[in-house]
Amino acid sequence: MSSLTTEQSPKQHRYLDVVGVTKSFKGTVVMDQMNFRVARGELVSLLGPSGCGKTTLLRIIAGLLEADTGDIVLGGRNVSSLPAHKRNISVVFQNYALFPHLTVAENVAFGLRARGMSKTDVQAPVADALALVRMESYADRPVSALSGGQQQRVAVARALVVSPDLLLLDEPFSALDRKLRETMQIELKALLRSRGITAIFVTHDQEEAMGVSDRIAVMSNGKIEQFAEPSVLYAQPASPFVMDFVGLSTRMSGRVVTQTDGIATVRTAIGEVRAIADYTAGTQVQVGVRPELITPDPTAEMNQIKVQLDDVMTLGSKTVLHGVTSGEDKFLCELSGIRTGYTRGETVTWGWAVADTLIHEVAA
Amino acid sequence: MIARSNRIALLAVPGLAFLAIIYALPLFLLLFKSIQGAEGLTLASYIDFFGDEFNRTVLWRTLRVALLTTLLALVIAYPTAFAMARAKGIWLTVFLVALVLPMSLGVIVKAFAWSILFRSNGFINTTLQAIGITDEPVRMLFTETALVIGAANVFLPFMVLPIYSVIRQLNKSLPEAASSLGATPWFRFTRVTLPLSLPGVVAGSAFTFSLAISMYVIPSLIVGERQQTLSMLIARSFLYLRNEPLGSTISAVLLAIAIFVVLFSSWLAGRLGARQ
C-alpha cells in the first residue's frame, strides 16, 4: 500500500494551484504547507470533519482570509495579493448570505451592478440566470419569502451570473432536508457540468462528496490525507483516517506475524486476518473491511470470523446484519435486497476475501 | 374559562393601569386645560401662541437644535458603533463603560465641566490663543453651538446603542458575499452595510431627537435664559408667569411633535423592515 498523501498531479490539473499555504490563528497552526490542485472544469470536494480547516482553505482561496504564507494561482495568474473583489471567484455561503434588503432579482444583479453594468443592461443576464435555476417567477419577491431550497437556487444564480473563474461552495446543502438535498445535488451538478464551471464543494458528508464530485480531497487537521476519485478513496483509502471517514468499515489493530508472497498475516483480537501487503513481520497495523464485502457464506480461503447476530435491519434495498465478536468488536454485513432466515442471537461464521482486507501501518 | 391568550393579556394590566393613572390621565388633564376657555372649549391659546413672533422663534430654535444635535450625534455615533461591533472582550467593555458611565454622572456635573472648557478663559480659548489661531477669546458658552455640542454629548449613548445592536446582529457573511461578487469596499458599504444599518439609525435618531426636543436642564445650564427652548418656555409659563393655558398649549405642541417623530420613525422602520 502506498502511503502517498496527495496524488501526483499532471499538468492539466493546474487550473487552480494552491501552493504551500500556511495559516495560523493566534499561534495555533490550522493549515501547514497546504498544496492543492484542481483542473479546469473539475468538480472537487473538500471533505473532512468539522474544524479540520475546510472553510479556512475556501476563504483563503476566495481572498476573504489572508494566508500567512503561500500562493493562490488561478488560470496561470497569481491572485494571492488581490483582494476578494478582484479575483472573480464566486462563493456560495453556508447560510447563502442573500442580501435581505434586496429582491431575488436585485440579489442576482448585485455582482453585475458591482461591475458597473447599468440597471437595464443587467436585466437580460439576470433573467437568464434565474431561468437557469428555475426561479424566474420569483424575481420580484423579497428573499425572506423563500424556502431553503429556493434561497440556495438564488445564491447559485447570483454566484454564476458573473461568470466566475472559480465557484466555491461552503456546505451548500447542509441547511436542506434530506430529500431536497439529494434533488439539489443532482440539479447543481448537472448545471455546473453543462456550463463547464470549475467548482470546489466543502462538505463533511461523505455521501454528498461522492455524489457531486470528480475528485475528493479528504482533509484532517489542516492536511489533505488523500486526493482521489471517489472509487479510489473507497477501495484504496490511503490512511486509517480516510478508511474511517469514507464509508463504513470495521477496524481492528494487530501485528503482522508472517509475510509470504505479498500476503501478510495479522494477529488481531479476533484471530488471524490475511491481507495483501508487503509489511514485514512485527509491523503494527490496522485492518478493516467494508460491510458489503462481508459474506455470511464464506469459502475456505477467505478470512473468517465468528460473530453473534445482534440485529437484523431490513432496509428494503438492503439488509444489514449486525454481528458482535467475542471481543465486543462490531461487524456489519450488508446484503442487497430483502433477506430472510437470520435469527438474532445465533452464532454464525462470516468471511471476506483476502484481497478485500484494507490494511495500513500505524505508529507503534 | 378565560382563553389562554386572554389570561396572558392580564399580565399587562398592572403596567397599563400604572401608565393610565400616572401618565395618560395627567397628560389628558393638561391638554384639556389648553383648550379650556371662559365659556366652553376654544383654540384661543393656540392662536395666541403661534401668533407671537417670540414663540415662533423659540419653536424653530428648538426644532433646529434638536435636528442639529441628532445629526452631530449620528455622525459621531455611526463609526463608533462599527468600532464597538468589531470590538471583543476587554475593548467592548471599555466602550460600553465609556458610553454608559457618563450617563450616571448627571447632566449638571457635565454642564459645569463643559463651562471650564468653553468659557472665555477656559481650556479651548487659552489653547486657541496660545497657538495663535485667535487673538480674542471666542464666545462659546451661551451659544447654540455649545448647546448642540453639549446635547449631542449627553444623548450620544442613545444614538450609539441602537446602531451598535443592529450592526452587531448583521450577518458577517453579507459584506463578504458582496466582496466575492466583485463589490469594491465603497460599493459594499453603500449597497449592503449602510442600508442594513438604517433601522438602527432610525431608532437612534428618533430617541435622540425626542430627547433633544424636550431637553430642559442642558439648555438651562449651557445657554440660560438668552436662548430659550420650548421646555424652558413651558417651565416659565407654569412657574413664573402662572399662565396655565399657555404652558398647557406649549406642552401640547411639544407632545404633537414627539408623537409625530414616534409615528414617522416607526413607519420608516416598518418600511425598512418589510424589505428584510
Ligand SMILES: Nc1ncnc2c1ncn2[C@@H]1O[C@H](COP(=O)(O)OP(=O)(O)O)[C@@H](O)[C@H]1O
Ligand atoms: N477566525 C478564527 N479565529 C480563530 N480560530 C479560527 C478562526 N476560524 C477558524 N478557526 C479555527 O480553525 C480551525 C478550522 O476551522 P474551519 O476552517 O472553520 O473548519 P471547517 O470548515 O473544516 O469546519 C478550527 O479549529 C477553528 O476553530
Ligand SMILES: [Mg+2]
Ligand atoms: Mg466550515
